[in-house]
Amino acid sequence: MKTVKTIGINSNQPVGRGFNFPYDIAINDDLGKSRIIYLLNRPNSATRLGTRIQYFTFEEEWIGEFGNPLDDDEAKFTRPVTLDFNSKNQLHVTDEATDEIKIFDSDGNFQRFIKLDSDSHRNADQFGPAGIAIDSDDFIYVSSRYLNVIQKLTSEGRVVTEWGGAGSGPGEFEMPWGMDVDAQGNLYVADWRNDRIQKFDSEGNLLHIFGESGVAIGQFNRPSSVAVDTNMNIAVADWGNERVQILDEGGSVLNVLEGDATLSKWSHEWLDVNLDEREARNRADLKALDLPEHLKNAYHEASQTEHKFWGPVSVKFDSDNQLYVTEHSRHRIQVFEPVNLK
Amino acid sequence: MPENQIELIAHLARRAGFGATREELEEYAGIGYEATVDKLLDTSSPKWMSEYLIRRYHPDESSMLAGLSGLEAWLYRMITTDTPLLEKMTLFWHGIFATGYPKVLNAKPLSDQIRMFKKYAMGDFRNLLVEMAKDPAMIIWLDNQQNHKDSINENFGRELLELFSMGVGNYTEDDVKECARAFTGWTIGNCEYMELRSARDSDWPYGRISWHYEFDANDHDNGEKEFLGRKGTFNGEDIVEIICEQEATARFIARHIYHFFVADEPPVPQWPYQAPRDPEAIDQIVQAYFDNKYDIRSVMKFVFNSDFFKSEDCWYEKVKSPAELVTGVMRLTESVDRPQYEHSSRQLRMQYMGQTLSNPPSVEGWDGGTTWIDTGALVERMNFASEELGRVETPGSNELFNKIAFEGSGDIDADRIVDICLKHLGTINVKDDTRSKLVNYVSKNGVIKVEDQGIDEIGKEKIAGVVKLIASTPEFQRA
Known part of the structure; x- marks a missing residue:
């Protein structure tokens, strides 16, 4: 799969253009104009400064931002995790600290929130909503990192059904994270701590388990996100292995991506006014790797290079089946051509 | 188990680690001092x-x-x-x-x-x-x-x-x-x-x-x-x-x-x-x-x-560095079982005590010893240890309450309360004068009573008060 482009640049400023530990994106393809990307930043554990959603076009035209804790209103985020649109172009965002799903319109105006409830679970003081996926009928699926369950909610927040529970058996979860719904209404869950993807029908019946723990092809290490394109190809953010694996509907691995970043439009703009860094950069070999014994693994290799994925936390497909990989530790999105089976 | 053997192992645990709970010390004492050294190594x-x-x-x-x-x-x-x-x-x-x-x-x-x-x-x-x-x-x-x-x-x-x-x-x-x-x-x-x-x-x-x-x-x-x-x-x-x-x-x-x-x-x-x-x-x-x-x-x-x-x-001849103090206190609370918001503030407290890891004052590192103690740093050290160990809701505090409740129903003797608290915080051997002040504090605050349901909230707060005082003693602040 060839790279289409790289989007973004790092910025440690709490407002304005540039990413700071991006955690997930949602793509709004339904505006009849330019494709709009909504990107969630989750920086700085201590101050939460810079936590916000930014939105911009595929061509890197920056539009705006919202949900910043600096704006002390009900729209502000604490520990947001993932986001998804429903059919009405309403953006839903999970916040694992407040046990809420916050809902915004496509201009970033806060509309309401859904409070998630852990009261029915003994010994649970928090729900910890992580992943979110919304199906074509606007049912909301949310994964709980603390309760280890999936809840299916109506658009108003009423619980329709719930399944799972802590464990490593079929249908059980250990800290589930990202999710996606395919065209047939089936749900895919990144079962993070169990190093696998589980596929369910819309009622919670287990259909398939993909992968197991490990570093070999077809194995996963703490998968954080999963996405399914219209041809039923499955992209898995194999986060702990710093790569993305593409599976077919049956689970066979079609492709393994390790990243091939290029300079984004915003990066070019920055280097154009910092010519000494551009020149020194041009003389460097940023793909070189010769690491000592205590640093020989995917995480450290990713930290030493710039083109490879580092923290590929989220995968999403757009309506043209282009794949977007968001990297929290490289503060950018790498976009790839659609999966080509031939 | 001879108490002096446990006290010696407590000394080892403070130096070769960040201190230990009473349960860990008794486990170590069960295998003996030399085997404990091997285990730590x-x-x-x-x-x-x-x-x-x-x-x-x-x-x-x-x-x-x-x-x-x-x-x-x-x-x-x-x-x-x-x-x-x-x-x-x-x-x-x-x-x-x-x-x-x-x-x-x-x-x-x-x-x-x-x-x-x-x-x-x-x-x-x-x-x-x-x-x-x-x-x-x-x-x-x-x-x-x-x-x-x-x-x-x-x-x-x-x-x-x-x-x-x-x-x-x-x-x-x-x-x-x-x-x-x-x-x-x-x-x-x-x-x-x-x-x-x-x-x-x-x-x-x-x-x-x-x-x-x-x-x-x-x-x-x-x-x-x-x-x-x-x-x-x-x-x-x-x-x-x-x-x-x-x-x-x-x-x-x-x-x-x-x-x-x-x-x-x-x-x-x-x-x-x-x-x-x-x-x-x-x-x-x-x-x-x-x-x-x-x-x-x-x-x-x-x-x-x-x-x-x-x-x-x-014994107790070394002043704990801020890193040792913060780590030891948090281990005693047994409250860090998953990532938490509060974690970032803990390293800030360590900085206020005078130590920022990966940021030494010079290439010579930190002098250590009594240089860790000045009026500002000492108050910060005592406040941090007291605040964290004095929280009644932590697993560590609950273990302490259970130990005291295990004494049986009725009024618990002040001397016994102090003894249990000192052991709970890593078998701290305080000076006689300090001990008598702790006992006086418990006595003045009124009886701590164990009911059928355990210790009530008022009793827990009284016990937390003793723990806070112990956390401020020279013996706790030293290793």
């Missing part, structure tokens, strides 16, 4: 809070973009590790090979340096010195990337001899220059670009890029050198070999070990002019260093089993 399969879990909750502690991110992750490890001696040894070497963020300006190489210490902390000292010389953060910290065969920079060579191995007065200025020549060409990959980004504090376009060691053969001085009376075409590894053979090196490292693990010594700059507190102990450690061919684990085994270490004369 076994660092073959350490476990701590999963780094993946930390990354998931704190993505900033994954990519180390900010200066404090690495030390926050390290603090998680120290609090949750089942192998505390490995963390203590890492702190020990970090204090000697002190490398700081303000010049390096890249948290990932600093964090990688801590990883390197963990790997080599308890092995052959020669390997540790070689890896330290190749460490990218150290190279930038002491300018070895500017140490060229036709233009040496002696900064690293000087500190290697003065601060990392032999100490002042044991080498000549010519030795410094020859040492520097041997380390020419020891640099980092993409040096020009990385040095420029570091100088600029630049994280554009895609965040920090970590560093790796690179040997530039074209920039290495292959000529003959004369170092500490020996001649040869020495490279860095040869220099380290010669350094490690020196008695001065053994004495320097021995005094550091004594200072960190046994009893406070004066700050390092005073060492050439002030005799060690216990010269015989230093002699013995020097002998252990040579007898065991520079193997640090064996040296530590000797130290922990020695009479001078076990002697009650050195």
Whole structure:
């Protein structure tokens, strides 16, 4: 799969253009104009400064931002995790600290929130909503990192059904994270701590388990996100292995991506006014790797290079089946051509 | 189980770790002192809070973009590790090979340096010195990337001899220059670009890029050198070999070990002019260093089993560093079982007490000892320990309440309350005067009663008050 482009640049400023530990994106393809990307930043554990959603076009035209804790209103985020649109172009965002799903319109105006409830679970003081996926009928699926369950909610927040529970058996979860719904209404869950993807029908019946723990092809290490394109190809953010694996509907691995970043439009703009860094950069070999014994693994290799994925936390497909990989530790999105089976 | 045996093991746990709960101490006492030493020295399969879990909750502690991110992750490890001696040894070497963020300006190489210490902390000292010389953060910290065969920079060579191995007065200025020549060409990959980004504090376009060691053969001085009376075409590894053979090196490292693990010594700059507190102990450690061919684990085994270490004369003779105090307190609360918001503020409290890991005050590290105590720092230390240990809702506090409730229903004697609390906080042996004040405090606050349902909320707050007072005692603040 060839790279289409790289989007973004790092910025440690709490407002304005540039990413700071991006955690997930949602793509709004339904505006009849330019494709709009909504990107969630989750920086700085201590101050939460810079936590916000930014939105911009595929061509890197920056539009705006919202949900910043600096704006002390009900729209502000604490520990947001993932986001998804429903059919009405309403953006839903999970916040694992407040046990809420916050809902915004496509201009970033806060509309309401859904409070998630852990009261029915003994010994649970928090729900910890992580992943979110919304199906074509606007049912909301949310994964709980603390309760280890999936809840299916109506658009108003009423619980329709719930399944799972802590464990490593079929249908059980250990800290589930990202999710996606395919065209047939089936749900895919990144079962993070169990190093696998589980596929369910819309009622919670287990259909398939993909992968197991490990570093070999077809194995996963703490998968954080999963996405399914219209041809039923499955992209898995194999986060702990710093790569993305593409599976077919049956689970066979079609492709393994390790990243091939290029300079984004915003990066070019920055280097154009910092010519000494551009020149020194041009003389460097940023793909070189010769690491000592205590640093020989995917995480450290990713930290030493710039083109490879580092923290590929989220995968999403757009309506043209282009794949977007968001990297929290490289503060950018790498976009790839659609999966080509031939 | 004889109480004096448990008290001796509590002393070991404070020095070879961050203290221990009463239950851990009784478990150690069950296998005996020497077996406990062996258990603590076994660092073959350490476990701590999963780094993946930390990354998931704190993505900033994954990519180390900010200066404090690495030390926050390290603090998680120290609090949750089942192998505390490995963390203590890492702190020990970090204090000697002190490398700081303000010049390096890249948290990932600093964090990688801590990883390197963990790997080599308890092995052959020669390997540790070689890896330290190749460490990218150290190279930038002491300018070895500017140490060229036709233009040496002696900064690293000087500190290697003065601060990392032999100490002042044991080498000549010519030795410094020859040492520097041997380390020419020891640099980092993409040096020009990385040095420029570091100088600029630049994280554009895609965040920090970590560093790796690179040997530039074209920039290495292959000529003959004369170092500490020996001649040869020495490279860095040869220099380290010669350094490690020196008695001065053994004495320097021995005094550091004594200072960190046994009893406070004066700050390092005073060492050439002030005799060690216990010269015989230093002699013995020097002998252990040579007898065991520079193997640090064996040296530590000797130290922990020695009479001078076990002697009650050195119990509570060391002031806990802020890192030791914060870690020890949080381990006692048993409340850090998953990543938490509050974690970032804990490392800030450590800074307020005077210690920011990966940011030493100078290349000499921290002086330690009573320099940790000034009026501001002391109040911060007492407040932190009291606040954290005085929380009634933590698992650690609940264990304490259960122990007191186990005494049976009815009024619990004030003396007994104090006794249980002192044991719960790691078997602290306070002075008689302090103990009587604690007992008076309990008596004045009214009876603590155990009902059928256990201890009520008022009783818990009263017990928490005792714990807060103990956390403020000199014995708790010391190791």
